[in-house]
Every structure is written in C-alpha cells, then in structure tokens.
Amino acid sequence: xxxxxxxxxxxxxxxxxxxxxxxxxxxxxxxxxxAVTTFLxxxxxxxxxxxxxxxxxxxxxxxxxxxxxxxxxxxREHWSTPRLALHHRLGSLRVGEASVAIAAAxxxxxxxxxxxxxxxxxxxxxxxxxxxxxxxxxxTWIEGALADPDDRGAREDAYKRACA
Amino acid sequence: xxxxxxxxxxxxxxxxxxxxxxxxxxxxxxxxLWNMLAAEHAGLAAYRDAVSIAVNAEYxxxxxxxxxxxxxxxxxxxxxx
Numbered sequence: 001x002x003x004x005x006x007x008x009x010x011x012x013x014x015x016x017x018x019x020x021x022x023x024x025x026x027x028x029x030x031x032x033x034x035a036v037t038t039f040l041x042x043x044x045x046x047x048x049x050x051x052x053x054x055x056x057x058x059x060x061x062x063x064x065x066x067x068x069x070x071x072x073x074x075x076r077e078h079w080s081t082p083r084l085a086l087h088h089r090l091g092s093l094r095v096g097e098a099s100v101a102i103a104a105a106x107x108x109x110x111x112x113x114x115x116x117x118x119x120x121x122x123x124x125x126x127x128x129x130x131x132x133x134x135x136x137x138x139x140t141w142i143e144g145a146l147a148d149p150d151d152r153g154a155r156e157d158a159y160k161r162a163c164a
Numbered sequence: 165x166x167x168x169x170x171x172x173x174x175x176x177x178x179x180x181x182x183x184x185x186x187x188x189x190x191x192x193x194x195x196x197l198w199n200m201l202a203a204e205h206a207g208l209a210a211y212r213d214a215v216s217i218a219v220n221a222e223y224x225x226x227x228x229x230x231x232x233x234x235x236x237x238x239x240x241x242x243x244x245x
Contacts, residue, residue, distance in 0.1 A: 062221040088244060130242060141173050141240070
C-alpha cells in the first residue's frame with residue numbers, strides 16, 4: 001500500500017512519500033501534473049530569543065485528518081486542479097527535524113506554488129496540533145491561532161499570502 | 165446523559181487529565197459543559213474566549229446541543245507547522 005495523502009505520524013517525514021501519494025512521479029505514468037511544489041517545515045534552533053532544544057507535538061488526530069482533507073478541498077476551490085498531500089509529525093522532535101511536509105501537484109507551476117503556500121498557512125490557522133517548546137532553561141506551550149474553519153477573514157488572509 | 169471530554173495541550177495540563185466523563189442534563193450545550201469545567205478549574209477562565217470546540221471530531225460551536233455519548237474536545241489556540 002502506498003503512502004496516504006493525509007497523515008499525522010510519529011515516524012520521520014519523507015517528501016518522496018507525499019510525491020508518490022499525489023501520483024505525480026516523473027515516470028511517465030500518464031499524470032497531468034506539470035509541476036510539484038513541496039514544503040518542509042523544520043524545527044528551528046531559536047524562537048523569540050530562546051535557544052530551542054526540542055519540540056513536542058501533539059494532535060487531536062481524527063480531527064487533524066479531516067482538517068487536512070478540508071484544506072485540500074479549499075485548495076481545489078481556489079485553483080481547480082492542484083492535488084495535495086499533507087503529513088504532520090507528532091512526538092518529540094530535535095532541532096532540524098521536519099515537523100510538516102506538503103506536496104502540491106498542478107498542471108503549471110503558479111498553481112502548485114500557490115496551493116502549497118495556502119496549505120501551510122491553513123495548517124497554522126486550523127489544524128488541531130500543538131507544540132510544546134523545550135528551551136535551554138524551561139519549557140512552554142506555544143499557542144497561535146484560535147482555530148475557526150469558518151472564519152472567512154483567516155481564509156482570505158491565507159489566499160492573499162499564497163498569491164503574494 | 166453522559167459525555168466524554170477530551171482536553172489538549174495546556175488545557176490538559178490545567179485540568180490534569182487528557183480525558184474525563186461528565187453527566188449532563190438533557191439539552192445541555194457545550195457552553196454549559198465548559199462552564200462546569202471552568203468552575204472546577206480556575207485556570208480555564210483565561211481560555212473563555214480562546215477555546216475552540218469539536219464534537220465527535222468535527223469542529224462545532226459552544227451553542228451546540230450535546231447528545232448522550234458525544235465526545236467533546238476543547239482545543240486551545242493551535243500551533244502546528
């Protein structure tokens with residue numbers, strides 16, 4: 001069985017799994033995709049002046065998968081053709097490890113870049129995932145956006161960033 | 165009726181458990197359930213206007229009427245990515 005389009009997993013993320021999932025390999029397999037854009041989010045060594053040691057991610061997993069499917073649906077509404085795969089890592093991650101991986105395939109590069117950017121903005125807005133940051137002399141929960149999938153302003157903001 | 169409550173991230177730390185069960189009157193809303201928990205755990209008050217809710221793993225609203233057996237999740241502001 002191939003890799004799923006949408007996943008939350010404790011295993012390391014592999015971009016090739018996402019590219020395979022959207023069926024856009026450069027193997028002459030009859031795909032209509034002319035472009036794949038990928039995004040890999042990494043654990044950064046510094047946050048708000050703190051020296052980050054590791055991050056611990058947790059998720060409300062069944063809702064997270066539904067949210068990823070929803071984001072893919074929104075992407076299709078905006079750009080009609082892109083196909084999207086989205087995987088998010090859970091558990092304890094060291095600096096430099098990948099926390100989120102996205103692949104977007106489309107006939108042309110403009111849509112694949114835009115779809116990929118839109119997807120990561122929406123993940124940050126509405127995916128039920130939390131990071132607990134451990135730094136050199138303490139730890140804290142990171143709290144970002146109040147998740148509201150029906151907030152049109154947030155969605156428009158993600159669209160504007162995607163098309164900037 | 166009885167519902168299951170799921171708590172995540174800092175909300176779980178405040179309450180001390182990831183999951184609990186509550187008996188509610190018929191017709192109770194998610195808001196009533198939140199108020200019950202907030203009355204027991206003072207630290208939740210700060211999240212009154214900064215909590216999202218999901219019922220049976222679908223985003224919902226505080227005004228949602230709950231049913232016996234529902235799984236109600238309270239979600240602090242998210243920080244994926």
